[in-house]
Amino acid sequence: MTGQMTTATVLQSGEPDRLNVLEQLDVWLRIPMMVLSFLWLTIVVVELVWGSSRLLEVFGTAIWIVFIIEFLVRFALAPYKLAFLKGNWVSVLALLAPALRLIRVFRILRFARAARGLRLVRIVGTANRSMNALRASLGRRGLGYVLMLTAFVAVLGAGGMLAFEPAAEVEGGFANYGDALWWTGMLLTSLGSEFWPKTAEGRLLCFLLSLYGFAVFGYITASFASFFVGRDAVAPEAEVAGAQDIAALRGEIALLRRELSDH
Known part of the structure; x- marks a missing residue:
């Protein structure tokens, strides 16, 4: 019983530290992630209107990888994992959708109904990220x-x-x-x-x-x-x-x- 109480106390005492680190991380990454979010919005709109190109795919993939790293770091620092996932489920879907573009097995989905659904998920996820970036920029x-x-x-x-x-x-x-x-x-x-x-x-x-x-x-x-x-x-x-x-x-x-x- 004493060991359980000690462990619980240590975990509870570590939660404020994690929250402080997470808040500091949000402050440090606010401007870079805001710029990347607006660039991502531009790339998505250009691909929807005029189609994709090799250059856009390279830039889009690089930004997408940065988004994944940032999300994983924030997830690791979040004291309540389930609550974090529930509050960011749109971001999770938006990060998973572009992964299929990197897998050759799913290339055929570009001409199927599933590809259109993934494109819709990407649009909604991009709107959600743009909303967060805009809110951070305007304060x-x-x-x-x-x-x-x-x-x-x-x-x-x-x-x-x-x-x-x-x-x-x-x-x-x-x-x-x-x-x-x-x-x-x-x-x-x-x-x-x-x-x-x-x-x-x-x-x-x-x-x-x-x-x-x-x-x-x-x-x-x-x-x-x-x-x-x-x-x-x-x-x-x-x-x-x-x-x-x-x-x-x-x-x-x-x-x-x-x-x-x-x-």
């Missing part, structure tokens, strides 16, 4: 973070829709990246268009884009509305009560209270 979640993230989602989502719904394979599909980007923008703003995806992967990606647009469009609209209402409130001739008007009203109420107390 906090605000309107700037949401606008930049929405731009990244639109660019990445348009590349995915062009890859899943090309006009050469799908009736009424996208002829070029510009058409796909316009369609994605209309979808994110809840305006929509006459075209709806035909493939299973395209429909799933469309559903994810719709969920994102539904989640953030109200926030963006409210932020812009608050901005314009705030500008109207500052103007003296505006009908909206501003901070100065409220302060003056409070002063008048305080003065009225003092007059009533004197009487």
Whole structure:
């Protein structure tokens, strides 16, 4: 019993040290991993729109290896392994998907339905990593973070829709990246268009884009509305009560209270 209690005490005492090391590691790797995440996003979009090349595969593989090493180091330092995996399951899938590109046995999957599913996983994983990198670069979640993230989602989502719904394979599909980007923008703003995806992967990606647009469009609209209402409130001739008007009203109420107390 004493030995078990001693071991448990040592493990518990080591948890804060691991957390401190993990926090320091996040600080040291924040900028390099942020740069690599944006480069990875660029490579994925270029491959989705214009196809892959030997140079892109080399750069992509190198960045992917760095991501794996960084993930394994963080996993080794995490005191709660299961909780760490649960919180990063999207990253795990995104790191596993490119591995099949290095195995010759799975080359045939590029022309099968499984390859399209892996491509969708890669898109979602890239969006997740870009979100984390953007949050780390901006420091906090605000309107700037949401606008930049929405731009990244639109660019990445348009590349995915062009890859899943090309006009050469799908009736009424996208002829070029510009058409796909316009369609994605209309979808994110809840305006929509006459075209709806035909493939299973395209429909799933469309559903994810719709969920994102539904989640953030109200926030963006409210932020812009608050901005314009705030500008109207500052103007003296505006009908909206501003901070100065409220302060003056409070002063008048305080003065009225003092007059009533004197009487």
